Amino acid sequence: MRTTKFGAVALLLMCATPAFAEAKDKGAQDKEVWITIGTDAQEPARAAFRAQGQELPAPAREKDGVAALRVRESQLEKLAEAMHDxxxxxxxxxxxxxxxxxLAAVEGSTSAQPLQTLIAYTIDNGTTANSLMSGVLESNIRSTITSLSTTWTTRRYNLxxxxxxxxxxxSRxxxxxxxxxxxxxxxxxxxxTVSPQPSVILTIQGTTLPNEVVVLGGHLDSINGSGSSYSAPGAxxxxxxxxxxxxxxRVAMAKGYKPARTVKFMAYAAEEIGxxxxxxIASQHKSTGVNxxxxxxxxxxxxxGSSYDIVMVxxxxxxxxxxxxRNLITQYxxxxTATSxxxxxxxxxxxxxHNQGYPASMPFEALMGQDNPYIHTSSDTLTQSAGSAQNSVKFAKLAAAYVAELAKGTTTIALQPTDADTGR
Known part of the structure; x- marks a missing residue:
């Protein structure tokens, strides 16, 4: 998980497969790129680099807990590993x-007000929410995790x-x-130069408020902190x-769900490297005035990893x-249990x-430091969750309730007996 804004990372960094080796530009330079980082992370990062005989440059600007500095693109993966460790x-x-x-990101780091006017957060669409939630099946979530984590050795953004x-x-x-x-x-x-891997977006057009957009996302790429030649199942x-x-x-389509507001599901490329x-995508939405x-x-x-079921960032x-x-969790x-x-x-x-001024939330699996210790390794497999996707069921149900209550709308197909609830 975790990082933003695109910047050029050379394809030569991650060559592990013959197909990629043939495609890469062997004459590519180890370019300088710009990053922003929390000031609290600078010293741990510098210590990690010094331990390997390297130095990070001094920041060009610091403000309100955020620093901008210039690094070599070959250092980005090492920096990501240091931040994780x-x-x-x-x-x-x-x-x-x-x-x-x-520098603009540093200057805008304290912006707290969203660019768009906050809508009224009402919870009054229970029939639709319960219809969508009741169709969620653990077996389907597990099947998709298995496909993504075993079909490819890695989903690295530049392979x-x-x-x-x-x-x-x-296609799915x-x-x-x-x-x-x-x-x-x-x-x-x-x-x-940003990401050879594309992002994937599914859009359901809103019926009565099509110009108001609700976004749900996760990232598609995976990474192994030891390097590009290592397995990164990213289950x-x-x-x-x-x-x-x-x-x-799947459930929304099976139930004939028609949202009032437009809903976009997104699987983002290249999250792991910034x-x-x-x-x-967020920048494009802002520049084109999407609400x-x-x-x-x-x-x-x-x-x-924690005694709490859902942890809000x-x-x-x-x-x-x-x-x-949090109110959706209480209601549906x-x-x-939830905490922050x-x-x-x-x-x-x-x-x-958030950086573009849009209201965003992230429900997470555990308190920081108690989350999955196997991520960014070859051991991030479904085995670490006992071969089950049961823990994800509550997040899928929460996402379904979020869609129903923020995008509103209705389902048009009744619940079928085969859609039996398989747990919270």
């Missing part, structure tokens, strides 16, 4: 295309396997859409989040929407939307 962040920094973007995983997911979501004319599925293609980080959203899509995919009224991020949902998120999500997931935690700068794709 020392501060339990993934990656804990945001990469930028230019110095101007990085062919990462591109193939995006194409597979697009297209099949689930089942030809509905109000539903579209598309790849969001990034410049190759929890973040096949679990993408699988939870895929199940919400939230690049989500940063590009995004709410964003929900699911990044790691299937590892039960409180920083770089919107307090009013966080309260709304009785017995599910701080995640740090550049923690996951919700930060991309």
């Amino acid at each position: 020392k501060l339990n962040r993934c990656a804990g920094f945001i990469s930028h295309d230019t110095e101007a973007q990085a 062919q396997s990462g591109i193939d995983a995006a194409n597979w997911l697009k 979501w297209t099949t689930l859409a089942n030809g509905r004319t109000d539903v579209s599925v598309a790849l969001f293609t990034h410049p190759s 929890d980080d973040d096949a679990s989040g993408v699988a939870s959203l895929t199940e919400v899509i 939230l690049r995919g989500s940063a590009a 995004v009224v709410g964003v929900l991020q699911l990044d790691m949902t299937n590892y039960r 409180s920083d770089y998120t919107n307090a009013a929407q966080n309260t709304f999500v 997931l009785p017995g599910v 935690t701080t995640c740090g700068y550049g923690c996951s794709d919700h930060a991309s939307w």
Whole structure:
């Protein structure tokens, strides 16, 4: 999980497969790129670099807990590993295309007010919410996690396997859409210097408020902190989040769900090296004036590391929407316990939307430091959750309730007996 804003990372960094080796530019330079990072993370990062005989440069600017500095693109992976090992962040920094973007991010780091007017957070669409939630099946979430984490050795953003995983997911979501004319599925293609892997977006057109948009996302890529040649199944980080959203899509299509507001499901590319995919998409939405009224991020949902069921990330998120999500848990997931935690700068794709002024929330699997210790390794497999996706069920149900109550709308197909509830 975790990082934002796109910036160029050379393809030569991650060559592990013959196909990629043939495609890479062997003459590519180890370019300088700009990043922003939390000032609290600078010294642990510097210590990790010094231990390996390297130095990070002094920041070009610091303000309100955020620093901008210039690094070599070959250092980004080492930095991501240091952030994970020392501060339990993934990656804990945001990469930028230019110095101007990085400095602007520092200057805008204290912006708390969303660009869009907050909508009224009402909970009054129980029939639709319960209909969607009742259709969620653990077996389907598990199947998607298994496909994403075992079909490819890695879903790394700049390897062919990462591109193939995006194409597979697009095909899967297209099949689930089942030809509905109000539903579209598309790849969001990034410049190759940002991410050869595309992001995937499924859109359900709103019926009465189509210009108000609700976004639900997770990241598609995976990474192994030891290097590009190592296996990165990413079953929890973040096949679990993408699988939870895929199940919400499946149920919504099966129930004939018609939202009042437009709903977009997104699987972001290149999150692990600086939230690049989500940063590009959020920036595009802002520059084109799209009225995004709410964003929900699911990044790691299937590892039960804390006594709490759901942990809300409180920083770089919107307090009013966080309260709304907590109220959804109380209303629709009785017995599910919730608390809050701080995640740090550049923690996951919700930060991309927050940085553009959109209200975002991120329900997480555990308190920070108690989350899955196997992420970014070859051991991030479904085995760490006893071969089950049961822990993700409550996150899929929460996402379904979020859609029903924020996008409103109705289902048109009655619950079938085979849609039996399989647990909270």
